[in-house]
Amino acid sequence: xxxxxxxxxxxxxxxxxxxxxxxxxxxxxxxxxxxxxxxxxxxxxxxxxxxxxxxxxxxxxxxxxxxxxxxxxxxxxxxxxxxxxxxxxxxxxxxxxxxxxxxxxxxxxxxxxxxxxxxxxxxxxxxxxxxxxxxxxxxxxxxxxxxxxxxxxxxxxxxxxxxxxxxxxxxxxxxxxxxxxxxxxxxxxxxxxxxxxxxxxxxxxxxxxxxxxxxxxxxxxxxxxxxxxxxxxxxxxxxxxxxxxxxxxxxxxxxxxxxxxxxxxxxxxxxxxxxxxxxxxxxxxxxxxxxxxxxxxxxxxxxxxxxxxxxxxxxxxxxxxxxxxxxxxxxxxxxxxxxxxxxxxxxxxxxxxxxxxxxxxxxxxxxxxxxxxxxxxxx
Numbered sequence: 472x473x474x475x476x477x478x479x480x481x482x483x484x485x486x487x488x489x490x491x492x493x494x495x496x497x498x499x500x501x502x503x504x505x506x507x508x509x510x511x512x513x514x515x516x517x518x519x520x521x522x523x524x525x526x527x528x529x530x531x532x533x534x535x536x537x538x539x540x541x542x543x544x545x546x547x548x549x550x551x552x553x554x555x556x557x558x559x560x561x562x563x564x565x566x567x568x569x570x571x572x573x574x575x576x577x578x579x580x581x582x583x584x585x586x587x588x589x590x591x592x593x594x595x596x597x598x599x600x601x602x603x604x605x606x607x608x609x610x611x612x613x614x615x616x617x618x619x620x621x622x623x624x625x626x627x628x629x630x631x632x633x634x635x636x637x638x639x640x641x642x643x644x645x646x647x648x649x650x651x652x653x654x655x656x657x658x659x660x661x662x663x664x665x666x667x668x669x670x671x672x673x674x675x676x677x678x679x680x681x682x683x684x685x686x687x688x689x690x691x692x693x694x695x696x697x698x699x700x701x702x703x704x705x706x707x708x709x710x711x712x713x714x715x716x717x718x719x720x721x722x723x724x725x726x727x728x729x730x731x732x733x734x735x736x737x738x739x740x741x742x743x744x745x746x747x748x749x750x751x752x753x754x755x756x757x758x759x760x761x762x763x764x765x766x767x768x769x770x771x772x773x774x775x776x777x778x779x780x781x782x783x784x785x786x787x788x789x790x791x792x793x794x795x796x797x798x799x800x801x802x803x804x805x806x807x808x809x810x811x812x813x814x815x816x817x818x819x820x821x822x823x824x825x826x827x828x829x830x831x832x833x834x835x836x837x838x839x840x841x842x843x844x845x846x847x848x849x850x
Contacts, residue, residue: 472580472582473502473581473585473586473839474573474582475575475578475579475582475583475835475837475848476565476578476579476597476834476835477835478502478581478582478830478832479558479565479570479574479578479579480558480565480659481498481558481561481576481832482495482498482538482540482569482578483556483557483558483565483567483568483569483570483574483628484556484557484558484605485536485540485565486544486556486747487540487541487542487544487569487603487604488543488544488545488568488729489541489543489580489604489606490517490518490519490541490603490607490664491494491541491603491604491609491639492519492540492603493713494701494845495540495603496512496519496520496521496540496601496603499521499523499540499577499599499601500512500521500523502581502585502706503523503525503581503585503599504587506574506589507525507527507586507588507589507600507749507841508522508523508524508525508588508753509525509661510522510523511522511619511764512734513615513619514615515611515615515839516610517611518602518603518604518611519555519600519602519603519604519608519787520597520600520602520603520604520612520613520614520615520620520781521599521600521601521617522599522600522616522625523599523600523601523816524596524597524598524599524625525584525588525597526588526592526593526595526597527595527596527597528596528624528627529531529624529626530594530596531595531628531850532593532594532595532596532628532632533556533595533596533597533598533626533627533628533629533842534579534585534595534596534597534598534627534629534631534632534704534802534845534848534849535579535597535598535599535600535627535629535630535806536597536598536599536600536630536631536633536808536841537599537600537602537613537614537630537631537632537803537811537812537818538573538576538580538600538601538602538632538633538634538641538804539573539577539601539602539603539604539605539606539657539802540569540601540602540603540610540818541602541603541605541607541608541612541648542568542569542572542574542575543568543606543753544798545568545825546620549646549796550635550825551825552641552826553566553567553826553828554566554567554847555567555568555632555827556568556612556757560831561597561642562830563830564828564829564830565828565829565834566706566827567681567814567827567828568827569827570821570827570828570829571635571817571818571819571820571821571822571827571828571829572634572819572822572823572827573633573634573635573816573817573850575780575829575833575834575837576633576634576635576816576817576837577601577633578834578838579633579834579838579840579841580599580631580633580838580841582838583598583838583839583841583842583845584597584599584841584845586735586842586844587842589829589845591849593845593849594849595849597644597845598614598618598627600616600620600627600630602615602616602802605801605802609802609805610792611804612802612803613805614818615804617805617806617808617809618827620809621809624651626661626809626810627806627809627810628810629693629776629810629811629813629848630803630806630809630810630813631776631780631809631813631814631815631841631844632646632682632801632802632803632806632812632813632814632816632817633814633815633816633817633837633844634646634801634803634813634814634815634819634842635816635818635819635822636795636798636814636816636817636818636819637665637816637818637819637821638819638820639818640790640818641784641788641790641817641818641833641838642784642785642787642788642789642790642791642792643681643758643790643792643793643818643826643839644779644792644793644795644797645777645780645784645792645793645794645795645799645813645814645815646695646795646796646797646803646814646815647697647712647767647771647772647773647794647795647796647799647813648698648722648732648768648769648770648771648775648796649768649769649801649803649804649805650698650701650730650731650768650796650800650810651728651729651730651731651734651735651736651738651764651765651767651768651769652728652729652738652764652765652768652799653726653727653728653730653740653762653763653764653765653799654677654725654726654727654762654763654765655725655726655728655740655743655761655762655763656724656725656760657679657682657723657724657725657726657747657758657759657760657762658674658721658722658723658758658759658760658761659675659678659679659682659721659722659723659724659747659750659751659757659758659837660720660721660756660757660759661673661674661675661676661678661718661719661720661722661755661756661757662718663717663718663719663720663756664717664718665716665717665718666716666717666718670717670845673754673755674716674718674754675710675719675720675721675722675756676710676718676719676722677754677757678722678750678751678754679685679722679754680693680746681722681753681754682685682724682746682750682758683708683726683751685746685750686703686705686726686743686746687704687705687726688704689718691703691728691730691731691734691764692731692734694731694734695732696733697708697730697757697762697794698731698732698733698768698770698796699727699752699780699792699796699797700731701730701731701733701734702728702729703726703727703728704726704727705724705726706723706725706726706727707724708723708724709722709723709724710723726743728771730768731768731796732768732770732814734760734768735767736764736767736774736826737764740762740764743760743762744760746777747760749776754778758759764787764805765800765804766800766804766805768796768797768803769803769804769807770813771807771813773794774811776811776813777794778846779844780792780813780815780840780844781807781843781849782843783840783841783843783844783847784815786843787836787838787839787840788836788840788845790843792815794817814841815835817829817833817834817837818830818833834840
């Protein structure tokens with residue numbers, strides 16, 4: 472039996488700060504190959520990734536797990552009371568960067584998968600896709616794995632992403648979808664002039680203030696069946712003007728939109744550009760709009776996978792997880808183009824925090840839950 476706590480500790484001790492592999496994927500590859508998994512490194516543009524499959528390639532029943540071993544930087548080491556890469560256990564908690572997000576989740580599903588195929592070899596395939604690029608730009612991580620799978624006729628029927636999903640207690644929540652994310656940068660050009668003679672200038676700040684107010688005060692929607700209302704936040708407005716008697720020539724701003732399934736990134740992009748054009752028409756300015764869509768909203772309707780997860784979590788914790796679409800983005804936004812995907816993992820209170828820590832008992836619980844899911848899926 473693979474001890475998920477020991478495996479978590481060994482992974483935490485790998486300094487795999489994005490984009491460094493730090494030995495984490497090699498550790499997992501050695502473990503999985505010993506258990507009979509076919510493993511392939513799918514590195515792309517310097518980003519480390521690991522694909523592992525036990526069972527028949529292309530089997531119609533192929534349950535996948537997805538996760539990452541890269542972690543965010545530790546910040547100032549002096550702020551930590553525990554070694555960020557020490558995996559110290561104290562008072563029932565393991566401390567270290569990545570202990571919650573998400574080396575414990577990877578350890579739990581790897582341990583559960585190894586034990587399962589050894590104990591009850593399934594009629595089907597168990598697939599693990601593990602990336603080193605989730606905390607970074609995410610351009611060569613899970614996307615690279617999915618591209619490689621498509622090129623090599625590898626297929627998951629369903630996938631479980633092991634990210635932390637519960638806000639406060641184990642078994643509280645699973646994610647059956649995620650909101651989309653879009654950022655837009657506006658650069659408004661006006662005409663510089665003396666502040667005592669504003670009629671001789673074209674003030675980009677006045678136009679920017681009007682545009683940002685119109686965007687921020689607009690109700691995008693009131694929510695949908697499985698999603699809360701979409702949100703738009705103004706995150707910065709800048710002009711870099713130190714003078715009090717000069718109207719500047721240029722102003723910039725950025726907004727971030729988290730949107731539900733009532734919208735697409737393209738529709739919102741058109742709306743943002745039309746609002747900017749209307750303000751230009753009113754104020755005589757010229758606006759350049761640059762937009763980055765980080766991910767579209769998606770939903771995996773409740774069904775086989777969510778029921779399996781809920782049953783397993785309830786059996787181990789006594790709590791039946793809420794079906795949720797809250798929170799930020801994850802690599803599930805890429806997996807959803809490949810197969811139905813649901814996220815379920817630990818309590819995420821301390822992820823990315825100083826003295827990040829995970830309750831040891833929860834690691835063991837999570838392995839047991841994943842084990843039940845595997846048994847139920849292949850029953």
